[in-house]
Amino acid sequence: MIRINKHFMTLLFAASFFIPKMVFASELNQANTAWVLTSTALVLFMTIPGLSLFYGGLVRSKNVLSVLMQCFAITCVVSILWLAGGYSLIFSDGGIWQDWIGGTSKAFLPHINTTDLIGDIPETVYFMFQMTFAIITPALIVGGFAERMKFSSMLWFSSLWLIFVYLPICHWIWGGGWLAKLGVMDFAGGIVIHVNAGVAALVSALVLGKRKGFPHVAMPPHNMTMVVTGAGMLWVGWFGFNGGSALTSDGHAGMAILVTHIGAATGSLTWMIIEWYRFGKPSMLGIVTGMVAGLGTITPASGFVGPLGGFIIGLVAGVVCFYATQIIKRKFKIDDSLDVFPVHGVGGVIGSLLTAVFAATEFGGLGLSQGVSISQQMGIQAIAILATVIWSGTFSYLILKLIDNFIGLRVTSDEEVQGLDIALHEETGYHSL
C-alpha cells in the first residue's frame, strides 16, 4: 500500500510540472475508494441476481426465464449506453444546457486515466458505481410489464427510456442540473430511481394493458423461495446503494446503512402486522414486500436522517405502500404486475417528502441547508417529485406508443398463453423427466 501511495504521489508530482495550472480537487483516498468499489459490486448484485430472482419468483413458471433474461439484457445494454454517453450526459459539463443535460465530452471516456479523480476517488470507480444505479432503474420497470411484453420491444423501451428519461432526470438532481441548484435532497435515488421507475412501470402497465385473465385468473408467484432469496440479496445490496452513495468510508456511510437497515426492518414488520390483522395470517410475501417498501422509502433520506427518522419512515412506508398496493390492484384493477408503482413509486414520493422533515436537526436528522426551513425544503422536494412524475410519465408514454407503432409491444395472445420462455426464447426454466 505504501508503494502504491508513493507511486501515486510521484505521478501527482510529475503531473504538477507538466500541467502547472491543473488543480487537484484532493488526493486519492484509498479508504473511500475501497468502500465505493465494494458498493459498486453490491449494487450490481442487487440487479443480477437480486432483483432478477425476486421478480423471477413472482411470475408464473412459464415466464421465469423471460424476466431473468430481461434483467440480464438490460444490465448489458445499459452498460454499453453508459459508456457511449450516458455517463457523460449526466456528469460532464453541459455548458449553456447545464441546467437540463450534461455534455458529451466524456462519451466513451476518451482520455480516462487511472489517476483521474472525482472528489477523492478514481473516476473509473465513480463511473462504475453510478452505472449500477442506471442499470437497476430500467430493470425495476420490468415488474410493470412482466409476462406480456415482446423482448425486442423491451430492449427498445429500456434503451430509449434510459436516454430520454433517466439521463435528464439524473442530471437535474445529481449532475448539477436545475433541481440540484434548487437544493433538492435525494441521497441515493428516491426520486431519480424509485419515483422515476415507479411512474414508468404504471404507465407501461396502462399502455400494454392487463395480462390475459387478470384479475380473475390466479397468477400466484411460482417460486416463493426464489422471491425471498432475491429479497435478501436486495436488502444486503442496499447497503452499497445507500451507504456507497456517501462516497466516503466514514460515519456518513455508517449512518446511511444504519437508517437503511432500520427502515427495512420497520417496513417489513409493519406490512406483516397489517396483513396479519386484516387477513388473519402473516405472509412471507408480505414481509418481503414491506422490506422493499421500507428500503425504497428510506433511500432518498438515508444520508440525511437519523435513526428515529429511519424508524418512522419505515413505519409510514409499510402502511402507505400496503394500502397503495390494495388500491391499485383491487380498486383500479391496474395490472402493474409486480406492484412496482405502489411500492417503489409511492415509497419514493413519501420518502422524498419526509426527507425534508427528518433531515432537520429537531427531528434527529443531520441538518437541512443553512437558512432553509422544513416547509421550504418540502416545497423543493415536491417540485422535484412533480417534475419527475410529469417527465417520466410523458416520455414513458410517448416511447411506448412510438414502439407500439413500429413493432408492437405485446406478444400475441397464443404466445402469452404458451408462456414467454418457450415463445420468445425457446427454452424452459424447469424440466420434469
Added chain:
Amino acid sequence: MKLITAIIKPFKMDDVREALSEIGVAGVTATEVKGFGRQKGHTELYRGAEYVVDFLPKVKLEIAVADNVVDKAVETIVKAANTGKIGDGKIFVSNLEQVIRIRTGETGEEAI
C-alpha cells in the same frame, strides 16, 4: 390379480409404505398428483390478491397384488392413511389382466 390405486394425503405416504412392507407387499409406485373431492380447495392470498386453489396436492400409490392379498392390503392402507378428517383420499381396486417382469420375462403372479 388386482391393481390397487390409493389417493392419500402426502404426509401419510411413509406410514402406508411401512404398513404395506409389514404385510409383505413389496412393490409400490408413487406419483405426486393434484385433485379435489369433498375437501374442496382452499384460498391463498398474495399481496391482497385472493386466489381459490381447487386442486390440492395428494399422493397416488399404485400397487399390484395377488387376489388373496388384496383385502389385507386395502385394510392396511385404510388403517395407515386414516386421519379421520375430510380429505383422507380414496382407494380404487380394479382387475389386472397381466403382469410381466421385464428382466426375466416372468408373467402373472410370479411377476408381482
